[in-house]
Amino acid sequence: MYTSQETPEHEQVHFFHDRKSGLRAIIALHDTALGDAMGGCRMWPYTSFDDALKDALRLSKGMSYKCALAGLDIGGGKSVIIGDPMKDKTPELLKAMAESINQLGGRYVAAEDSGTSVADMKAMQEYSDHIVGTTVQENRLWEQNDGDPSPATAYGVLMGIQASVMHKFGKESLEGLNVNIQGLGHVGFRVAKHLAEAGANIYVYDPVPERQARAVKELGAVAVSASDVVTKPADIFCPCAMGAAVNSTTCEQLDVAIVAGAANNQLATSEEGRRLFERGILYAPDFVINAGGIIEVGMGRKGESSDAVNSRVVGISSTLLEIFVRSDADAIPTFEVAELMAQEVIERARNKSIEPRAVAARVTNPQDKTALAL
Structure with missing residues (x-):
């Protein structure tokens, strides 16, 4: 069965x-x-x-x-x-x-x-x-929102995009970069807002017209079609909708240098991850870049300080940079490096368990x- x-x-x-x-x-x-x-x-x-x-x-x-x-x-x-x-x-x-x-x-x-x-x-x-x-958590680097982890997730994605840009282009600023954003839900809209505030040119698609209209009105975004958000040449493709945004078809259509977004399971299969690597497209593994929400909720549940939570979310950037460096050094795709690193952490914990x-x-x-x- x-x-x-x-x-x-x-x-x-x-x-x-x-x-x-x-x-x-x-x-x-x-x-x-x-x-x-x-x-x-x-x-x-x-x-x-x-x-x-x-x-x-x-x-x-x-x-x-x-x-x-x-x-x-x-x-x-x-x-x-x-x-x-x-x-x-x-x-x-x-x-x-x-x-x-x-x-x-x-x-x-x-x-x-x-x-x-x-x-x-x-x-x-x-x-x-x-x-x-x-529960509302105060003194975060991101907006308060009645316990909703979306703001923390979006902020972590911003940290991950900045790390990706630093590694790929050697620059700290997002000013003037072109970003295609797929999905404008709770997290996606906040990611778009962060990028617009950082000076990026954002091109957005969401199947809900009202969401696109809001991004155009409030963020100065340019609305594009479902196909154009994938195929339009840009510096970054930012998938923030459901999974499998990078599949056997879209993987070949992408004309970008970086794939970095908030969605879970962005790769339809591991083959797409390998193909991005072969094409020279830097991929920020989804389970690393979008960890802000679980950090917020997990650490918040234990009553850890805002400084500690803020630091851990900001640390997403350093984790990604480590993954990118190891990927370059070992000549293997970033998603494989990230999975190996995670498996090492889990195995160490398992071996320590009585x-x-x-x-x-x-x-x-x-x-x-x-x-x-x-």
Whole structure:
């Protein structure tokens, strides 16, 4: 039944179905060697269950690597709710999701993600202690936003773009650079704002016309089409929408020097990462550059100082520079360097554990309380 090549390396994959509320959800725990898993709760109208499962598996794996390279003692997890957030989200569904998270006993902690909001997380907190990202954090380098990790994510992406420009062009300023931005959601719009304020020329696309119009009006952006945001010559392509922005087709269409953006799973497959490297396009690995949000939420949950949180998000730039240098020295793609570095961190943590946290990969069916090995 389960054909994904990614499944066996996951510690646990849980399926939930609550008939009363209509909830259909997946929670995937990739690796908890560094600590209990944390990751966003996404709601999306997936075309099939297999698509939802694939997304949960890839996203949770990315969270493991993201936390490892961000220096967090947090494992990688992700939850996805199958449904249209504009039509299917109800208080009863959010309650059922919170109660589903409770069944994991704290091994997974959720925050907002695509299709969910801080308000949704606050609603879920009424039924679960394993929800984060709902408390205002003060004295950050980025805007306060009621616990929403998006501002921290966007600021970290800015740090990553600056590091990429420094490595590729040898310049500190973003003034006059041309940037094609794909996606103007909670994070994407903030990235666009940072870049506009830094003096970059921004060309934007979002399938929601109102978002494009806002960027044109407030940021002086130039609106472009879905195809032009990929094919238009520029210095940087900045994917901030859903995954697989760089696929077998778009990889060949890109006419840029750098790919650096906020989206998760930007590469459809590893082949695209290798092809970018062959073409001389510098790629900032997504799970490194977009770690600001998990840093904000993870460190904020433990009450760490704003100075410490700010420093860790700014440190995304130095982590990327290390990856770029190693990529050049070893002549291997940046995404491979980043994955190797993350795996080294996780393996060291696993070897230090007195009692291994990892368990055999399992799939739990909460309806009959049984577990089946994959």
